[in-house]
Amino acid sequence: MTQTAKQAGHILIVDDNTDILIAAKLLLKKYYQKVHTTDNPFDIEEIVKTQPIDVILLDMNFSQDAISGKEGFYWLKKVVEQDPSIAVLLMTAYGDIQLAVDAIKAGAADFVAKPWQNDQLLGAVAAAYAHAQDKQKVGQLTRQTQGLNQALNQGAGGKNFDFLGQSAAMQQVFSTIEKAALTDANILITGESGTGKELAAHAIHQASLRRENALISLDMGAIADNLFESELFGHKKGAFTDAKADKVGRFELANEGSLFLDELGNLPLSQQTTLLAALQNRQVTPVGGNKAIDVNIRLICATNDNLQQAVDEGRFRQDLLYRINTIEIRLPPLRERSEDIPLLVNYYLEHFCHKYKRTLSVSDTDLQTLSAYAWPGNVRELAHAIERAVILSEGELLDISTVVGQVTTTAQPSQADSAQSESDQLVNADTFNLEELEHRTVRAALKHYQGNVSQAAKALGLTRGAMYRRLEKYDL
Numbered sequence: 001m002t003q004t005a006k007q008a009g010h011i012l013i014v015d016d017n018t019d020i021l022i023a024a025k026l027l028l029k030k031y032y033q034k035v036h037t038t039d040n041p042f043d044i045e046e047i048v049k050t051q052p053i054d055v056i057l058l059d060m061n062f063s064q065d066a067i068s069g070k071e072g073f074y075w076l077k078k079v080v081e082q083d084p085s086i087a088v089l090l091m092t093a094y095g096d097i098q099l100a101v102d103a104i105k106a107g108a109a110d111f112v113a114k115p116w117q118n119d120q121l122l123g124a125v126a127a128a129y130a131h132a133q134d135k136q137k138v139g140q141l142t143r144q145t146q147g148l149n150q151a152l153n154q155g156a157g158g159k160n161f162d163f164l165g166q167s168a169a170m171q172q173v174f175s176t177i178e179k180a181a182l183t184d185a186n187i188l189i190t191g192e193s194g195t196g197k198e199l200a201a202h203a204i205h206q207a208s209l210r211r212e213n214a215l216i217s218l219d220m221g222a223i224a225d226n227l228f229e230s231e232l233f234g235h236k237k238g239a240f241t242d243a244k245a246d247k248v249g250r251f252e253l254a255n256e257g258s259l260f261l262d263e264l265g266n267l268p269l270s271q272q273t274t275l276l277a278a279l280q281n282r283q284v285t286p287v288g289g290n291k292a293i294d295v296n297i298r299l300i301c302a303t304n305d306n307l308q309q310a311v312d313e314g315r316f317r318q319d320l321l322y323r324i325n326t327i328e329i330r331l332p333p334l335r336e337r338s339e340d341i342p343l344l345v346n347y348y349l350e351h352f353c354h355k356y357k358r359t360l361s362v363s364d365t366d367l368q369t370l371s372a373y374a375w376p377g378n379v380r381e382l383a384h385a386i387e388r389a390v391i392l393s394e395g396e397l398l399d400i401s402t403v404v405g406q407v408t409t410t411a412q413p414s415q416a417d418s419a420q421s422e423s424d425q426l427v428n429a430d431t432f433n434l435e436e437l438e439h440r441t442v443r444a445a446l447k448h449y450q451g452n453v454s455q456a457a458k459a460l461g462l463t464r465g466a467m468y469r470r471l472e473k474y475d476l
């Protein structure tokens with residue numbers, strides 16, 4: 001043994017023979033920061049509780065039972081239960097191969113025969129100490145990962161809002177989520193923009209057995225074509241010009257957790273094929289790599305497109321649809337569940353009052369007015385409208401004229417230009433066809449914000465992606 005500098009480790013020696021305790025302590029204290037001893041195995045629990053023990057040298061046979069090693073196994077099991085990061089070295093004078101094998105199977109780091117050669121004992125303790133440090137490191141990394149996952153799952157993008165609904169339609173959604181979440185079935189969430197698809201994905205993950213692991217989200221509509229594979233599967237350094245370092249892909253990040261692919265309807269056919277292959281093989285190969293990595297993910301997809309129609313039109317692969325929609329959850333638009341509106345208004349009123357340090361309430365008549373509105377931007381639009389009303393209201397009553405103003409933001413252009421006539425049409429709707437109303441609203445918002453898509457999308461309570469889809473749909 002050529003060790004010279006003392007290691008930081010704490011070693012505990014447990015043997016009912018005091019000569020052994022003294023001999024081992026004399027030898028080990030030259031190399032380790034602290035060597036504890038006891039002749040009574042009942043002391044182990046307390047010592048482990050109060051001292052940062054790394055390695056325990058444990059006799060297998062205490063006085064009552066000299067040769068079977070049963071007692072050693074009993075105490076070994078106790079230590080493993082109490083602190084699995086401690087490395088246990090079992091010692092016996094009656095060693096045989098089978099005993100050694102059993103000891104290691106039971107969780108011992110190694111096995112030392114008595115009497116020992118000093119070099120052998122030092123070597124075994126050094127290896128056990130390194131083993132304990134590795135286990136501690138793994139434990140630390142595991143805790144860190146769990147903490148990061150929790151932060152990721154709760155905090156991301158303000159997705160810590162409650163997922164609310166008292167309507168029969170939403171109760172049905174919650175019940176399906178509850179049933180499906182515990183399985184590993186792939187889930188497809190459909191619904192208009194702002195109906196809570198992303199919130200539903202979080203609810204599924206939180207109710208699943210994978211909740212301690214990450215929920216990794218990816219907006220499929222937002223990935224540049226040439227980065228699709230790298231984003232999903234990762235890449236190796238140097239795989240392409242901008243690959244300055246290895247990158248872990250979303251599939252691998254989501255391993256043992258859930259992968260949420262949002263806006264799936266936007267995926268070009270070639271990328272659908274690549275995605276399907278990864279899902280079928282449960283393996284991904286990083287761009288520029290030559291080794292496939294096994295991935296175990298629960299897939300949740302969302303879209304506001306009608307994917308069956310997309311299949312019929314040749315825009316979406318039927319086999320991919322089959323793969324992702326084992327369970328389909330449709331989130332109803334807010335206009336189909338107006339009984340949820342008072343609940344949501346009060347929830348967001350409380351949330352934003354807290355945020356902006358205001359005390360406001362909403363009258364029953366105003367709740368009725370808000371419940372009668374169609375909310376084409378669904379809950380997102382409602383939440384934005386309430387936020388604006390909280391900011392703009394004076395006095396103690398929520399001034400919903402500011403909400404109605406926002407609802408018709410699109411309807412109240414600041415300039416007396418031709419948008420005025422559009423807004424009049426919105427207020428005095430000559431049609432109740434929602435699509436027609438949506439078309440007009442989007443057009444008016446664009447005019448009002450002089451073609452600025454981001455501002456118009458914000459006013460409508462839509463994401464830019466959702467706004468662009470509407471521009472395309474209405475050919476604007």
Ligand SMILES: Nc1ncnc2c1ncn2[C@@H]1O[C@H](COP(=O)(O)OP(=O)(O)OP(=O)(O)O)[C@@H](O)[C@H]1O
Binds near residue numbers: 164192196379380462
């Ligand atoms: N049932 C609900 N209860 C409370 N808040 C909700 C509910 N549904 C949606 N919201 C809120 O509405 C906003 C939009 O929700 P989310 O992003 O989940 O919608 P989405 O369907 O994924 O929209 P898009 O298709 O535009 O991405 C979020 O702020 C979310 O918290």
